Amino acid sequence: MDQGTIGSIFTVVVFLCFIGIVWWAFAGRNKKDFDEAANLPFADEDKEKSDKDKQES
Structure with missing residues (x-):
């Protein structure tokens, strides 16, 4: 096999x-899993906000 054939196969x-x-993709x-993963950053914000509220009390 020459280099051209190997390149074509690759x-x-x-x-x-x-x-x-x-x-x-x-x-x-996979839609349910991807939708859940897409909302993870928003779930973290809610958790951080509730943690701050608890610390301020």
């Missing part, structure tokens, strides 16, 4: 990995 493998990651069964 390109196809990387492209297939990319397609797999995109498919996984947009699959409907």
